[in-house]
Amino acid sequence: MTLLYSLLILLMLISGIAALIFDKLVNSIISAGMVSLIAAFLFYFLRAPDVAMAEAAIGTGLSTAIFIITLYKTEGRGN
């Protein structure tokens, strides 16, 4: 179990770094969403299902959505 957590955490860190180094903003945003999603899993494993649900809905869904909207309204408009 511990190894699984550690791997998840490693994955989270890697997606976090990836979110920062990707050139295309869309990829960054999706990576950031990944981080939130993994965090939601971690919350679940930490016996916090309510927080996990909130994180999944808000962190992964809502945040990513508003990032995408912002991107669309700014530099993404041309694409």
Next chain:
Amino acid sequence: MSLFYYTFIPIVIAFIAYFLNKKIKLSLAILNSVVFAYLFYQISRLYNQWNIPHETISYYMFDREIQLIFQLTPLSWLFIFMTTGAGLLIAIFTIKSQQEYVLRSSFHLNFAILIGSILGVVLAGDFLTLFIFWEIMTWSSFFLISSGEKKAAQKASYRYIILSTIGAYLMVTALFIIYNQIHTFGYNQVAAHLSGLPITESIILIIMLAIPFIIKAGVFPFHVWVNGAHSNAPKEFSPFLSGLMLKVGIYGVILLLYFVPLYNILKESVNYRGLPIFNYILAIFGCITVITGTILAIRQEDVKRLVAFSSISQMGYIIMALAISTPLGFTGGLLHLMNHMIFKTTIFLSIAAVIYRTKTTKMSEMGGLIFKMPVTFTAYLIAIIALAGIPPTNGFISKWVIYQALIDKGYIFLSVAAFFGSIGSFMYVFKPLSTIFLGQLKPEHENIKEVPFLMQLPMFVLMALILLFGILPGLQMNLINQISQLLNIQPVGFTLYSITGAFGKWNSLVIFSLFVGGFLLAFIIFISAKKSKQVGLMDTYTSGEYMDDPEAYHYAYQYFRPFDRVFDSFAARSLTVIYDTFAQNIVKLGNLFRKSIVTGNGQTYAFYMVLFIVILAFAGWII
């Protein structure tokens, strides 16, 4: 009337008058004159009532009540009498003279506050009261100076307030160091505490207490504010600034050295030639002040600047006389203080009258006003005779006593400086006389009239005082001896018209008779002689060239050039530059911070945050 009200009546009336002023234009000036006249009357009735009790007001600060004490002594009576007297004369003068002046109402408001605060400073019975009113005095005079019409007034007042504040903060620091040990600000308790401390510590504290007074008195090396402030202040305020404000600084020095007898503590320190080192240095500074003021005064082209430097040099005399702390010196200092106040106010008022009519302060732009403004001319003439120290005026007597004191103690250098200043004063006071009043009238001043009567009145009063005290110095000596008795200084012998010096007696009545005789003789010769020929001012010859700038050829321009040339290198080494450089460096440092820290980039700010944590963590907060 309670002493407390003397300080608050002018302040309260000033605010009432300020609001009245919107409706009735002259109400402020007239109301101020009436109030000052009333105060003057009340204060003159206080003479000889030295045993009226102290008054206290409690002011809750820190965690206890602090008593603000007001008390009356012969010393403080002298100063409040002079303050209200000078204030009254100037208020009367301003009724007419300020009709075209835009900042009139602010002038009167601040002037009344200033008078009230000076009364507070002088009547204060403890250091905190002194400090509070001292600050109010500084601030109101700051506003008065910066309400001058010239642009430079703002810079001058700036320099004034910064220097004064530095002084005041030194004083407050010293006061609170003492307060924390004895929990009182009373004069006697502070003195008693200081005499119990180790000598170096108490001397440092005494110096810190003395510096604001020395700054206000315009003594070298803090004289840098004086000329700017005097020359740029409103023309009606310069007389007060020079005549009285500088003297309040002297009051502080007297207060510290004699009234709160810190001199007794200083006596135990290192002595040099029979004087405590502090006093000796003060005397030397006074002497430097005399020389600097004189040399710089001679160079000036602007009449108000010239008189301002003359004030500096005269303050040097007073400081010198007080610092040598012999009975004769003390008497001479106080005499000169009173007399300087009288004649310097006269000079500045007559100059204000000239400015009122000609609207300029440049000497080379005036000339020949003697026929147009005879009263002003007479006032100026008598005042400069007093300033130069020629009998039968009051200025002579006080200078005579000071010389006696200096020579008696054998301070050759100081005596030479005093003589130098005296001779220099002949030169610089003669310059305005000959260039403003004598010489030829400028074409544009053809229609000038004498100033209105209300402006002449103060000048008449002051002229009368100059001659009165010149003939009957005993009037002043009476009060001075009372002060001396209060301060445990041996009184100087005197009668109504004579003073006993170290090397003999001065009898002013005899001298006065001689002078009157001489004057009458000269007058008869003048009447019987042939009239001189008048030449037009622009009737100047050059060698065949057309003159497009006759101003530069005016004889008043660079009047004492040969003399100035001797001291050119001295005058170039200005203290002002040092002060300014220091201030500029601080400003530059600030600019450096601004440009390098506040970059405007949000990311940099975030980085500072991280850096801040890291530095704190490794500077010992955590590790």
Next chain:
Amino acid sequence: MIDFLEKWSFFGGSVLLILIGLYGVITRKNLIKIFIGLSLMDTGINVLLVSLGYVEGGIAPIITSTINNNSYNFVDPIPQALVLTSIVIGVAVLALGLGVIIKIYEKYNTLDISEIRGLRW
């Protein structure tokens, strides 16, 4: 190794995530990336808070059908409540920030933070 991971993986991982986010905020020039960095920091702190309240072998502090008499066996609910609040606050700030970013883009026509320096000194 496993012991070390068990003890430190959540703590270390969340702190590292915060530091990664911080690094992103400080180094990335693009405003959206900066806000991604901020949201990473938020996520990191949330994981940290929850892991601080985690009790080994405890059960979730929610009412379930399983009967549990041992009240010490619950995972501490307070940090979870804190994290819920913090998530909501975080997303509110994020939304506000992104709204401001849109306005900034309309005004400056760039998302490069080093070019948005009208206010300085």
Next chain:
Amino acid sequence: MVNLILIIALPLLAAFLIPLFNYINKKLPSIVVFLTTAINLLIIILNYNQIILEPVIIELGNWQAPFAINIYVGTLELISITVISIISLIIAFYNLNHSNFSSESKFHTLYSIIIAGIYGIVMTGDIFNLFVFIEITTVAAYGLTTFNKDKGYEAAIKYIIIGSISSVFLLMAIGFTYSAVGSLNMAVIAAASNLINPGLVRIISLLFFVGIAFEAGILPLSIWVPDVHSIAPSAVSSTLSGLVFLAGITALIKIFFNLFADPSLYVFLMIIGAISLIIGELIAYQQDDIKRMLAYSSIAQMSLVLTIISVGTKYAISGGLFQLFNHAILKTLLFLTAGLMIKYAGSRNISDFGGIAKKIPLIAVGFSVGSLGILGVPFFNGFVSKIMIVNGSLNAGEYILTFLVLFATVIEMAYYLKVIQTIFFGKISINPHKIVKSYVPIIVLITVVFLLGIYPELITKPLNQATGELLSRSDYISNVLGGM
């Protein structure tokens, strides 16, 4: 006794009802905000006599202290909320005439929220609640910053970035505290703080410091302040500078005196404050934009307060606190009058204010009263606090600190006097714009300034009591926890 929780709840309630009121009448929101602040003042006045006798603790949901979120109102908090309520009332009154923003109801909503947040920061006795109120305040402040469309967004984005980072640090501190103590109640933490590993305490206090000081005007953290304060509308600037800073410093005081009273940390606070003080003053001197100048001056003043309070003796703390409250009053006055002058002159530059005093005398007088108060002229409220600061620092033997404080005042004098000279004695160089002149707030504030200057015991007596409470932690702990 009226429940004190109302003074937080009322503005929050008003905030969410304002859209509704706006629907009824466009003028109504500002009146509602005015009324809520007035009611708050009334509540505080009604409770004043009781709280001054002994601290009031209100536990939410009728739970006992360590378990429930509680509100603690001791003397310090009482003075703070009194000052806050007076100033917020004055600003709300000012807004009655001056809020001509296109989205007026939003402005009033956010203003109500920020007021509620400020009260919360001051009164709360629970560290997570503190975090929530700080976030409420800052989020509302982000919103209020953007009301000046021109550069408001730029200021807001910097504010948001810095604010988010520090909120992470604050949250981290709260998490560590909770994991070490097992409670979020300030009194419990205070009681347990001696038992925690001292290294951890230092880490936690550093994180708390960073998380809160960014709202309290300490320089490297509060470097966003000039941008935000100079761009935001005047009413907001005065709220941020007067009240939010007050709340921030109050929170810091609670953290460093009640929670983790570790005297070895005070020296750091003192040095940070002193550096921030000098740099703030030096930069303020350089400014030509009057509101930026005032903002830097606020930074310097707050640093001064922090420095003096961290001396840690009774006299120093009461002096610093007095300065804090004076600053709140004076900066409100300064920002309101500066805002009116800016509107009148149509420019933010000090050099364009020449001779403005002849046209709008009361506003100019208000500005100079504020400046002279900050400079500590006798019979202005700043004089007493300045004297108390000097006394406090000398009493503790901090001679260098006294020197720095006085040196800073001299610089401060230089730049405030520049403005005063320009507005009174400068030459008129503008073509004035028409403005709504609101005299009542200015007159009220001037009156308060002189009242405190002439009768300082109005505030120094309660302040001594507050200082006594701050310095006796055990009383605080036993007050909250009862016999536990």
